[in-house]
Amino acid sequence: MKKLVIGILAHVDAGKTTLSESILYRSGLLRKPGRVDNGDAFLDTYALEKARGITIFSKQANFKWKGMEVSLLDTPGHVDFSAEMERSLQVLDAAVLVISGADGVQGHTQTLWQLLKRYGIPVFLFINKMDQPGTDKEALQKELKDRLDEGCVDFSGEMDEAFYEQAAMCDEAALEQFLEEERLEEEELKRLIRERKLFPCFYGSALKLTGVDAFLDGLERYTVQPVYPGEFGAKIFKIVRDDQGNRLTYMKITGGSLKVKSMLTNAGTADKALSGQEVWEEKVNQIRIYSGDKYELVNEAQAGTVCAVTGLGHTRPGEGLGVEQASAAPVLEPVLTYQVKLPEGCEVPVILPKLRQMEEEEPALHIVWDERLQEIQAQVMGEVQIEILKSLIQERFGAAVEFGAGHIVYKETIADRVEGVGHFEPLRHYAEVHLLLEPGERGSGLQFAADCSEDILDRNWQRLVLTHLEEKDHRGVLTGAPITDMKITLLTGRSHLKHTEGGDFRQATYRAVRQGLMQAHSILLEPWYAFRLEVPEKLVGRAMTDIEKMNGSFDAPFTEGDAAILTGVCPVVTMRDYQKEVIAYTKGYGRLFCSLKGYEPCHNALEVIEQIGYDPERDMENPTGSVFCAHGAGFVVPWDKVADYMHLECRRFDALPPGQEGADGGEADGPGGPDGGRSRDGNGNPEGNARGIKRADAGKKGDTAAGEWIDVEEIDEILSRTFHANKRNKELPRKDGWNRYGHKTAAPPRETVYTGSRKDGAPREKYLLVDGYNIIFAWEELKSLAEANIDGARGRLQDILSNYQGMVHSQVIVVFDAYRVQGHTTEVLDYHNIHVVYTREAETADQYIEKFTHENGKKYDITVATSDGLEQIIIRGQGCRLLSARDLQEEVELAAARLRGEYLEQQKSGKSYLLDSMSEEVRRQVENCLQVENCLQAENCGQEEKE
Numbered sequence: 001m002k003k004l005v006i007g008i009l010a011h012v013d014a015g016k017t018t019l020s021e022s023i024l025y026r027s028g029l030l031r032k033p034g035r036v037d038n039g040d041a042f043l044d045t046y047a048l049e050k051a052r053g054i055t056i057f058s059k060q061a062n063f064k065w066k067g068m069e070v071s072l073l074d075t076p077g078h079v080d081f082s083a084e085m086e087r088s089l090q091v092l093d094a095a096v097l098v099i100s101g102a103d104g105v106q107g108h109t110q111t112l113w114q115l116l117k118r119y120g121i122p123v124f125l126f127i128n129k130m131d132q133p134g135t136d137k138e139a140l141q142k143e144l145k146d147r148l149d150e151g152c153v154d155f156s157g158e159m160d161e162a163f164y165e166q167a168a169m170c171d172e173a174a175l176e177q178f179l180e181e182e183r184l185e186e187e188e189l190k191r192l193i194r195e196r197k198l199f200p201c202f203y204g205s206a207l208k209l210t211g212v213d214a215f216l217d218g219l220e221r222y223t224v225q226p227v228y229p230g231e232f233g234a235k236i237f238k239i240v241r242d243d244q245g246n247r248l249t250y251m252k253i254t255g256g257s258l259k260v261k262s263m264l265t266n267a268g269t270a271d272k273a274l275s276g277q278e279v280w281e282e283k284v285n286q287i288r289i290y291s292g293d294k295y296e297l298v299n300e301a302q303a304g305t306v307c308a309v310t311g312l313g314h315t316r317p318g319e320g321l322g323v324e325q326a327s328a329a330p331v332l333e334p335v336l337t338y339q340v341k342l343p344e345g346c347e348v349p350v351i352l353p354k355l356r357q358m359e360e361e362e363p364a365l366h367i368v369w370d371e372r373l374q375e376i377q378a379q380v381m382g383e384v385q386i387e388i389l390k391s392l393i394q395e396r397f398g399a400a401v402e403f404g405a406g407h408i409v410y411k412e413t414i415a416d417r418v419e420g421v422g423h424f425e426p427l428r429h430y431a432e433v434h435l436l437l438e439p440g441e442r443g444s445g446l447q448f449a450a451d452c453s454e455d456i457l458d459r460n461w462q463r464l465v466l467t468h469l470e471e472k473d474h475r476g477v478l479t480g481a482p483i484t485d486m487k488i489t490l491l492t493g494r495s496h497l498k499h500t501e502g503g504d505f506r507q508a509t510y511r512a513v514r515q516g517l518m519q520a521h522s523i524l525l526e527p528w529y530a531f532r533l534e535v536p537e538k539l540v541g542r543a544m545t546d547i548e549k550m551n552g553s554f555d556a557p558f559t560e561g562d563a564a565i566l567t568g569v570c571p572v573v574t575m576r577d578y579q580k581e582v583i584a585y586t587k588g589y590g591r592l593f594c595s596l597k598g599y600e601p602c603h604n605a606l607e608v609i610e611q612i613g614y615d616p617e618r619d620m621e622n623p624t625g626s627v628f629c630a631h632g633a634g635f636v637v638p639w640d641k642v643a644d645y646m647h648l649e650c651r652r653f654d655a656l657p658p659g660q661e662g663a664d665g666g667e668a669d670g671p672g673g674p675d676g677g678r679s680r681d682g683n684g685n686p687e688g689n690a691r692g693i694k695r696a697d698a699g700k701k702g703d704t705a706a707g708e709w710i711d712v713e714e715i716d717e718i719l720s721r722t723f724h725a726n727k728r729n730k731e732l733p734r735k736d737g738w739n740r741y742g743h744k745t746a747a748p749p750r751e752t753v754y755t756g757s758r759k760d761g762a763p764r765e766k767y768l769l770v771d772g773y774n775i776i777f778a779w780e781e782l783k784s785l786a787e788a789n790i791d792g793a794r795g796r797l798q799d800i801l802s803n804y805q806g807m808v809h810s811q812v813i814v815v816f817d818a819y820r821v822q823g824h825t826t827e828v829l830d831y832h833n834i835h836v837v838y839t840r841e842a843e844t845a846d847q848y849i850e851k852f853t854h855e856n857g858k859k860y861d862i863t864v865a866t867s868d869g870l871e872q873i874i875i876r877g878q879g880c881r882l883l884s885a886r887d888l889q890e891e892v893e894l895a896a897a898r899l900r901g902e903y904l905e906q907q908k909s910g911k912s913y914l915l916d917s918m919s920e921e922v923r924r925q926v927e928n929c930l931q932v933e934n935c936l937q938a939e940n941c942g943q944e945e946k947e
Contacts, residue, residue, distance in 0.1 A: 001064070002225035003304040005252060007073040007088050009116075010098035011108040015128040017041050019098055019206035020061070020074045026212050027063035029291075033209075042292050043074045058088045058238065060306055062291045068220040071306040086115060087237045087317050090327045091252035091306060094122045094223050101127050101135040101203070105147045107532060107593025113148050114595075122223070123199050125152065126215055131205040144201060151192075155200040155218055156211060170197040186221070193222050228303035232256035233324035234264075236315050239361050240308075248288070248308040249315045254324050258301045260287055264312065264321055285311030316360070334366060334379035335527040335572050335596065338386065339404035342376070346399050349874055352376060354397050358389075365389070379409055408573045410608065411525040411599050412476025412517075413485040414439050420516020421646050423626035424507035426634045427890065430496035431504035432647055433465055436489040437516040443598045446474075446483065450490040457493040464502060465490050468509040477517045477616040477624075478524050478609050484599065485525075488513065492648050507627075514624040515639045518616065524605040527572040530597040532565065533582070535590040540564035542585060550574035551603040563589075571603050572596075764861040766810035769852060770888070771845050771866040772797060773817055778867050778885030800892060802832040807895040813837060813852075815845040853880050 010016035020043055021033040034041040043059040058075045073092070075085040089095070095116055099109060116123050127140055137154075144152040151170045157163065161182060167189065168178035174188055174197075192198035200218055204211020233255030240248050258264075265281040288295040288308040301307045318327040342351060352369060355376065359367045366379035380386055386403050393401050414437060423432045440447060448469045450462050473482040493508070531552070535543045540557050543566055547554055552570025559565065575594065582590040602608055616624055617639075624639040626646075637645050776782040776793045786793035798814060805812040812834040818824045818841070826848075827838040839848050846868060853862055853875055863881040865888040875882055883891065 001067055001069050002223070003069050003071075003302075004093045004223055004225060005071045005073065005091055005304065005306055006094050006096060006219070006223075007058075007075055007092045008096045008098060009075055009085060009112050011100070011103075011106040011112070014098045014100040014103070015206050016098045017043065017074060019096075019126060019128060019212070020072065022206045022209050022212045023072065023216065024061055024063055026209065026216065027065050029061065029063045058085065059292065060290045062289065065216045066220050068223070070219075073306070085112075089115060089119045089121060090237050090318065091235050092119075092121050093226055093304075094124060094219070096219075097123050097125050099125060099127050099140075099144075101130045101137075101140060102132045104140060104143050107595050110147065110593075111595040117196070120196065122193050122196060124193075124215075124219060124222075125199060125201040126206075126211075127201060127203045128206050130203050131208055131210065137203055140203075141201065149199060151197050152199045152201050154203070156202045156204070156214060167192065167198055171195075190222055190224050194224055225304070228253075229255040229323060231323050232258065233320070233322040234258065235324050235327070236319045236321065237317055239315065239317060241357075241361065246310050247313060248310060249312045250306070250308050251321070253301050253303050253305045253307070255303055255322060257303065258284065258287065258307070258309070260284055260299050266314075266319060266321060280314040282312050282314065284309050333596075335409050336406040337368075337377050337379045337409050338406050340367075340376040340378050341402040341404055343400050343402075346401075348376065351397065351399055351401075354399075355393075358392070358396075378403070408526060410479055410481040410602065411484045412478055412481050413483060413523050413525060414517065414520035415523055416521050418516045418520045419491065419650050420512040420514070420519070421626070421642050421650070422508040422510065422512030422515060423628055423637075423642065423646055424504050424511065425629045426627050427894075428499050429501060429504045430494075430499045431508040432494045433505065433508040433512045434491040434493060434646075434648060434650065435469075435509070435512045435516055436487075436491050436651075437513070437520060438487045438489070440485045440487050442485055442600065444485050444487075446485075447487040448489075449487065452490050452492050457490075457495065461493060461495050461500075461505060462490060464505050465493065465509050468506045469513070472510075474510070474513050475616075475619070475622050476522055476524075477514070478522050478605075478614065479612045480614040480616070480619065480622075481524070483513075483517070491651055494648055511623055511626050514616070514622055515626070515642055518624050518639045524602040524608060525599040526602040526608075528569050528597045528600045529572055529575050529594040530567075530569050531575065531595075532567050532593040533590070534560075534563045534565055534592075535582070535586050537562060537564045539586055539590070540566070543582075543590075546578070546581070550578070569597055569600075574603075764859070766808075766861045767856070767863070768805075768808075768810055768812045769849050769862065769864045770797075770801060770812065770814040771849060771864075771868065772814045773845065774866050774868055775885050775888065779889055798831045798834065798836060801834050804892050804895055805833050807899055811835070815839065815848050817845045850874050 008016050008020055018033075018035070021030065021035070021041055024030045024042055025033040030042055043061060058073055061072045061074070063070055063072065073088050075088050097109070097112060097116070099105060113123075125144065127137075127144075129135065130137065141152070141154055153163070153166045153170075155163075164178055164183045167184055168174045170192055174184055174192060177188060178184055189198065193200065200222060202211055202215040202218060204215065206212060232253075234251040234253050236249055236251045238250035240250070242248055262284045263281055264284060265279065267279040267281075286309065287298050287301050288310070289298055289301070289305070290308055295308070298307075320326045340355070342348070348369075352367070355367045355378075359365050368377045368379070369375075370377055378389070380389065390401060390403070393399055417436065417438045420435045420437055421432070422435075424430070425432075436451070446469075448466050450466060452462055454462070469488055475481065476483050493505075495505075533543055533547075537559060543564070544554065544557070547566065547568065547570060550570050551574055552568055554566045554568030557564050557566050579592045579594075582592045616622070625636050626639075626642045627634055628637050628645050629635075643650065772794065776786050776790075776797055782793045782797055785796060794816065801812050801814055813836075814834060815837045816839070818827070818838040824838070824841045826840040826843070829836045829838075837848060839845060846866075849864055849866070853864065856862065857879055861881075863883055864875045865883040865885065866875075867885040
């Protein structure tokens, strides 16, 4: 018995779920077919689906028909849930496209058709609702051929000479067979269907079970089971959670078999290892075969099976396991972004991880924390999806969130080829990265590659650079929108044998991307619709005028019956609400069908850029410059001067040939005219035309001698200028300090010091708040001690901080969790010169620190030491400084080094810390004792010489 995975797709209200119910009923899986309007459909299992009468999530049912065993995937039909549908296409052996006989081919139907073509899936068409009055089979068949493909052939009638002739017209080899034999063999029909040259069409009524059996017979007769390899492979297409909160990974086994307790990893091929993915390895706990909302546990799943697996925590949709390759990026993506408004009492750190969990299940739901606006933003497909999301968030997390007004999601790309350089070299860190940024084809997304010899940069560092390129949405320099349609290639890089750490290449990579974008001719992109507008013939002039006003373009109009048809493209932002207007001025006779064409140059780029007001050089989260080191001191170099300081030579690349700028074969400015894209001058001015940076023949300035370090104040200055430039008093002069070896360091050249204005006023008292257990388990010394004795680790940390306080003279508060101690009240103790806090019951150290910073953030100069990511977001919002666990450790070491340096200076000058701190009388007594001791030592030495 052949085993197939078949998906059902349709535009909304075409009767897709009704057909699914009829198929399951006729195959014997159901005793009676369910109805969408009755809320008892077998595959619409969620309460929201029953309430709204639409399919929201794809579901699976398993049935048998004669010699065929089918896993049926019912997918959503509404355009707002297209991403859910597209993910299911990755695992289909064949697809059933349902079309309403009353409505014909809709705009979304054509979108589905293009997706099926992109994924190379054989298609069977079921034209539904043929029992309704006014349906015309011949007219529908002609529409299918005209608007979908000439290969659409009616399989529901007699297979006579006319039928074979139509089928043979799809292929030359088939035509030759028909001319010789006046018919086509069944195997030849299967080949044509498998190669997407022939598309069988069946007519009927799913509600009245008309034509359903003939359709199932056609599926069983003309489908072919794929040949699977013996080696294990699987394609992941969906992540959900069951009612108990278990994470389910839906996958299709595409090779070999999968057994319970098997170890799975994403490091299946060498290509994946080089692509920079994070490698994981996890065990399969359960294998579930779902049918509706019920499932069967199995010990082994053979190739061709669609199953849900528990135990995997790092999988993602589109990922390939074993010999299976990952899927390409989805075509359908959100084009609108909304602010997520939280209810009273709902905190960002609490709800954000939960929304991230939903994002994992719905990849098209992009959840973004906007640091600049201090708000959560969600990218969604449309209004219907928003309503569903609000219901799901309320049901799962008990939060009644609201969504603000929608805004268009813009993107950015480049029109020319540039090399970006990123250098990161503060205290005990070193990395340099050179990237080639090239424009790609429209809709190609981001592609990453390496063209760097392992003799220059070790393979592990190359993988790390590729990982950092893939791990985030890199921002453009026009509006701060994500970049796309670009290929980024690692050209070269440099590490330091002793000082380079992983995070160094993250900083260098990010800065190289931004520095390259600052040089390039950037283009602002916006989403565009491909539309089909049907209006009464006498109103075609009004329609053409409207489209021109909306900055759209269209082909020459043509007529179909009494209607005039316009097809073309138009920006999404101008056509969003045009459907209502069409219905109004045509009195209900007009129809507008829109499908997302993709991203094209923005029609009003200058206006959008000015309205957003993005300044790339003030974006502290995405710096454009690099950090260098000279004479033991670090300093920030602006993006347009990096070429003068970099340590590796740039490669030379010729400009793109004429006609290739803009990556689409046209002008880089795009349809919006000369404001479609802009380059920047040397000052970062977006109105300029100069590239603003020197190229490969710059010298290697700023080389640093190994073993020289800078002190804590200079590190603060570097990091402040790099990440927190708006929070530091930049007018204070830099100071000479001490390195860790007790040697004095020199300040960098005067012209490299960044200066700015500072606010008047007396300095505030300094406080350092330390999350105790967070630091203990982040420092290796304390972590190993804590494993043996947690009290000993606490005491050691307190001793370290006591010594540190004596060197920096700020108030130090170390906070330990005691929230699990029943009845415990907040306890504050003094340990030597620092304060130790044990929190009360049900209060964590994070909560205590948040409360302290909230109440005292403006009164004191507060620094918080923690590596908790969510905690850092909140602390930053209070205007306080941050230190990670590693940063605090370096601060402590630097302070100790500075103290040793001062001590050595005192020794050279003959001074003594101990004597200087004594009174005059006590010092005289000590000096007399020392003189006596020296005399005795001299006598002993003389006696030894005589002997």
